[in-house]
Amino acid sequence: MAHTGPLAGIRILEFSQIVAGPFAGVALSDMGADIIKVEPPRGEDRRNSGAVVPNEGKYFQSLNRGKRSLTVDLGTPDGQALIHRIIPGFDVVLLNYRAGVAERLNIGYERLSAINPGLVYANITGFGEKGPHVHRAGSDIVAQAYSGLMAAEGKVDEHGAPQSLQSSTFIDRTTGLAAAMGICAALLHRERTGKGQELHVSLLQTALELLSDKVMREPVHDSVLRDPLIAELHEKRDSGARYDEIADVRKQQAPRFASHRLFYGGYHTRRGAIVLGALTMQNRNTIRRILGLDDTTDTAGFNAADPENRRLLEAWRGSIQAKLLERDAEEWVATFIEAGVPASVVQQPEDLADDPHVVAAGMMIPMEHAMTGPQQVVGPLVHMSLTPTEALRPAPPLASHTREVLLECGLDESDVGALVAAGVISTAD
Known part of the structure; x- marks a missing residue:
């Protein structure tokens, strides 16, 4: 398939698992890069998370579309030698192993850059490249706890224990975007200077940025x-x-800090739920006019922490809630939108692939997966006029491109056959 994005011609060897690394690869693939995902012969463990078809779970597919699958047993000298053999044909290495693992597998930056000096080598770790926790394993929930994000949200489970923000691994995904941004910048620097480099991003650094106003x-x-x-x-x-x-x-x-949360938060309606997103006085005044509210939260000196004012806030919220229960969520949203107020019905994510606006905006992309058939996937985050981004292909079946990739890298059929016989690689054919 032809790549049309701004990174067309860039080849990336991705050693990834779980979320952050794979998501960075998706973002770069949408920009036109050729992503070769290296998996062990048995496949990445997350292939079977929630899978109905073996090895083809939706979780894995959503994080690995646009890529080609190459299986290599990196625990063997022959597998490591194979990576050394093909690395001159790649521009970027992307990996999210724990610190020290790549070196143990003989695919660390020093080793690979000695073979390919122009290599851009991107590390994603839990805690960064230095400090007492450099070798600690990291995951989204651990980053939420360590960074304070979990405490800042204050969610607790039915036992009163800390509860993570479970709907999306957004620290992982934001870290993946940071890695993709860094890789693009490093490729630009290489174009200007001819020099490759190593870059580091971490879940903890990303989490701190998400909380920057509290951490500073x-x-x-x-x-x-x-x-x-x-x-x-x-x-x-x-x-x-x-x-x-x-x-x-x-x-x-x-x-x-609750003065304006009357107008920035969620409410019940007669049918469904609604959120208001008014951050300006103009929008708050519009809501007051629509709902007939006469609160004084925008008056000078209003202190929401004052006990009497806290009682007033509860009364005003009750008035808003009672009014909103008179109509359905869709009716209220139509009224607010017509008046220029940010508002939305609270929707279920499983419905969004068929949402009229999502469909009309082209945010979902139809694809045909070799194992699971027709599917709709979330399209690229960025649209570009001269170098169009695109979701190029569905997530690859395990080992489906091993032979193809190695032949492109200069191996011949006898080389591939010998590696298969030795158990270093596997192929889908």
């Missing part, structure tokens, strides 16, 4: 808001309080 230190703000909160949280923790009791401390601080 600034003495004036901190003395008024941050320091009293953290002192109370630490005191509660050190007293042996349960996690849900600690989380309540942060929740009790929420009313201080």
